[in-house]
Amino acid sequence: MHPPHPAPTFDVLAKYLLSKGDFTADDLRHIQAATLLRPLRKRQYLLHAGDVDMYHGFVAQGCLRTYTVDAKGGEHIIYFAPENWWAGDQESLASGQPSRYNIDAIEDSTLLLIKRDDFVRLRQELPVFNSVINAILYRGFMASQTRIHAAISYSAEEKYREFLHHFPGLALRIPQHMVASYLGMTTETLSRIRNRLK
Amino acid sequence: MHPPHPAPTFDVLAKYLLSKGDFTADDLRHIQAATLLRPLRKRQYLLHAGDVDMYHGFVAQGCLRTYTVDAKGGEHIIYFAPENWWAGDQESLASGQPSRYNIDAIEDSTLLLIKRDDFVRLRQELPVFNSVINAILYRGFMASQTRIHAAISYSAEEKYREFLHHFPGLALRIPQHMVASYLGMTTETLSRIRNRLK
DNA sequence: CGATTCTTTGAAAACAGTCAATCTGTGTGG
DNA sequence: CCACACAGATTGACTGTTTTCAAAGAATCG
Numbered sequence: 276m277h278p279p280h281p282a283p284t285f286d287v288l289a290k291y292l293l294s295k296g297d298f299t300a301d302d303l304r305h306i307q308a309a310t311l312l313r314p315l316r317k318r319q320y321l322l323h324a325g326d327v328d329m330y331h332g333f334v335a336q337g338c339l340r341t342y343t344v345d346a347k348g349g350e351h352i353i354y355f356a357p358e359n360w361w362a363g364d365q366e367s368l369a370s371g372q373p374s375r376y377n378i379d380a381i382e383d384s385t386l387l388l389i390k391r392d393d394f395v396r397l398r399q400e401l402p403v404f405n406s407v408i409n410a411i412l413y414r415g416f417m418a419s420q421t422r423i424h425a426a427i428s429y430s431a432e433e434k435y436r437e438f439l440h441h442f443p444g445l446a447l448r449i450p451q452h453m454v455a456s457y458l459g460m461t462t463e464t465l466s467r468i469r470n471r472l473k
Numbered sequence: 474m475h476p477p478h479p480a481p482t483f484d485v486l487a488k489y490l491l492s493k494g495d496f497t498a499d500d501l502r503h504i505q506a507a508t509l510l511r512p513l514r515k516r517q518y519l520l521h522a523g524d525v526d527m528y529h530g531f532v533a534q535g536c537l538r539t540y541t542v543d544a545k546g547g548e549h550i551i552y553f554a555p556e557n558w559w560a561g562d563q564e565s566l567a568s569g570q571p572s573r574y575n576i577d578a579i580e581d582s583t584l585l586l587i588k589r590d591d592f593v594r595l596r597q598e599l600p601v602f603n604s605v606i607n608a609i610l611y612r613g614f615m616a617s618q619t620r621i622h623a624a625i626s627y628s629a630e631e632k633y634r635e636f637l638h639h640f641p642g643l644a645l646r647i648p649q650h651m652v653a654s655y656l657g658m659t660t661e662t663l664s665r666i667r668n669r670l671k
Numbered sequence: 672c673g674a675t676t677c678t679t680t681g682a683a684a685a686c687a688g689t690c691a692a693t694c695t696g697t698g699t700g701g
Numbered sequence: 702c703c704a705c706a707c708a709g710a711t712t713g714a715c716t717g718t719t720t721t722c723a724a725a726g727a728a729t730c731g
Contacts, residue, residue: 349626352625452709465710658720659720664678
């Protein structure tokens with residue numbers, strides 16, 4: 276089970292960017308020059324907790340997760356990054372401090388990496404890129420707000436329904452215990468909820 | 474119980490801004506020209522759910538809350554804005570859509586309002602202002618992440634400890650049922666936790 | 672003070688977590 | 702290709718935590 280053909284991976288990012296802003300062919304060339312193709316097999320890491328994140332990763336294919344591991348070994352998934360999402364610890368990238376999070380691949384995946392410094396440079400050189408990235412951060416912020424609302428307001432069952440709605444199809448692709456972890460409940464609880472729902 | 478002297482309210486914002494970026498006296502004058510002094514008494518609203526948010530509000534004094542009301546009349550506090558925080562629904566401000574949230578004063582408060590359009594203009598005209606605002610949004614995003622982590626990983630007691638740590642002193646100022654609402658638990662549960670802790 | 676708002680307490684019920692066993696599918700190496 | 706190991710999902714019985722409902726006690730404000 277390999278990621279399919281290696282070739283037109285940058286096209287996924289180009290298409291994504293063009294859907295968000297008016298990039299010229301030249302802009303895209305500059306961006307492409309800064310990207311690095313990185314296939315990641317299932318269970319391989321993009322970032323280990325304790326390391327400093329050096330890359331912004333755009334997921335062209337597959338799915339990654341960002342998570343912590345607590346004292347008892349329990350994993351808590353902060354977020355998922357399927358195709359057309361960005362992976363990386365913004366905090367570590369911005370501060371240069373070691374990350375609290377692990378990031379690894381849930382499925383065989385293909386990423387486009389942009390080095391921290393190149394990313395900063397691109398934002399300075401290309402105003403379109405900068406404003407698109409700002410918009411993305413913004414949407415991420417709004418999404419966090421929605422998730423906080425769900426976490427403090429909803430029952431386990433409502434959280435799961437909301438998840439199905441927010442990530443259509445994702446629940447079918449990824450292991451259930453990860454969905455449970457993302458929602459802040461145990462696998463068993465999620466299993467029983469799913470049972471009730473059908 | 475009135476907000477004290479009316480006079481040097483803008484100074485609070487000026488001081489705040491100067492601590493975050495290199496503003497010239499002229500920059501500050503421009504910003505001041507766009508601000509509107511708005512005292513808010515306890516329980517008065519800055520924004521009603523269903524309305525479009527027209528103002529960015531800087532809290533010079535007091536404390537506001539942003540919250541939703543569910544079908545059963547339960548309130549869920551999304552966040553608190555004490556002195557030197559911003560209040561306002563970013564989503565509504567950015568999109569022009571009606572807000573899902575209510576924002577009101579928990580204490581008698583003093584706000585400096587900046588109209589939506591003026592805010593956008595200031596960001597365009599003053600690069601310092603723009604980058605400071607970006608940094609603030611950024612920190613807000615990081616804080617959301619931390620809060621999500623707490624919400625899905627911690628027990629009720631751990632959440633309360635974390636709250637005390639994150640908002641030192643705030644638990645003493647605001648009603649406990651609001652802290653409970655913010656943490657996603659009932660007043661009774663929080664009361665019992667506090668009892669255990671002492 | 673009287674009224675309202677807020678907090679505490681108790682008992683019962685609902686809910687989610689834990690532990691352990693079983694069941695299922697998938698991939699690997701022989 | 703089969704057998705086995707392994708990761709993942711389900712189920713049941715039990716425990717523990719949190720909610721709910723109801724009532725009573727503080728504290729605050731006008």
